[in-house]
Amino acid sequence: MHPAAAGYLRGIRQPVAVIAETAGAQVGSVNLQWPFHVPGSHRHEGSFVTVLNGLTGQYLYSQLYPGQVTQLAIAGGKLIVGEETGDPSGTQLGAWRSTTQVRALSFHRSGSGLAAQTAWTYSTGAPWASLLDMQVAGQDIALDWSDTPLGLGVPGPPDGHVVLIGPDGRTRWSVATPGYPVLSSYDASRGLLAVAEQTDPTIAIGYDLVGLRLSDGSAAVSVQVGGVLPTALAVSPGTGRGSAWITGGVDTTKRLATGLNFEFTAGQVTAVDPGSGRVLWSAALTAASKFRAPYPAAILPVGRSVLAGAGTFLVSNGPNPAKPYQVGNDLRAAARTAWPSPGRTPVVPEKSTCATRSPAR
Secondary structure, three states: OEOEEEEOOOOOOOOEEEEEEEEOEOOOOOOOEOOOOOOOOOOOOEEEEEEEEOOOOOEEEEEEEOOEEEEEEEEOOEEEEEEEOOOOOOOOOOOOOOOOEEEEEEEEEEOOEEEEEEEEEEEOOOOOOEEEEEEEEOOEEEEEEEOOOOOOOOOOOOOEEEEEEOOOOOEEEEEEEOOEEEEEEEEOOOOEEEEEEEOOOOOOOEEEEEEEEOOOOOEEEEEEEEOEEEEEEEEEOOOOOOOEEEEEEEEOOEEOOOOOOEEOOEEEEEEEEOOOOEEEEEEEEOOOOOOOOOEEEEEEEEOOEEEEEEEOOOOOOOOEOOEOOEEEEEEEEEOOOOOOOOOOOOOOOOOEEEEEEOOOO
């Protein structure tokens, strides 16, 4: 989910920060409702999208959507909002006769705030389809989504869709993917959209890292990775030999008995040469004392290093007033250029570790 964005809206001089917050219901495996009241609105749950002045924090605009806003971006001076919605039943959020869609909002000044109007919309045509990722690719928007349930077996229907939407809202191309396109990143130097297509985890553990040509959506390169669930993806500019694609993931083979939860033994960061499809290097992120194996949720190439921000899930009995629940996080750097000789393992220095304490509930 990308429920935050920052940048410039067309016609607005100040930079803005945009956030999305779901309220009135708990999102996750347990659906609970806490209805609220907004004067002038009949909705009692949904997602607020709020625009703030990025310099002062001043409130500029807010809109309540009936579903779950899971994707936000700013492209071409417009705010792009991705909302998962559909016919509500039970405690689900949504609006009747609605489908998951992406819309572009343009803004103009109105008093001390902003007013919005819809510039264009793209509909998946499916209620409660999952918006897996959304990236700005030049002037276009790359959208990854799926409405394919898990566990349908092999062969089955395509698991996902990757769509390139132009600045005018028209679909430039749409391709079906054999796996769930859970992550994507734009490689401007090669004109490729890097997509991590995860295999249905009820069938096998792994993913394909595929480079789709921005011109027509055809595949230019594909690298298969087994035994790993992908968690992060970034493009590194490289050092004179073109870009490299850096992925984060967790090594796992065992699914727990309850739901789609997996045990994982280590985190990993891997660099791939999209020109040849070769794995350049892979660094293991192992567990430290009291911590479980790292879960790299963010990857950032910086110079000749790659930073990996990982959750480590500090084990704690609780929570209770005397012992609040704790979540451990660490930051590690793979201290080698993204272009070492294939197969060489990068140096991973000692991590910087912090523990976040949450109040007992």
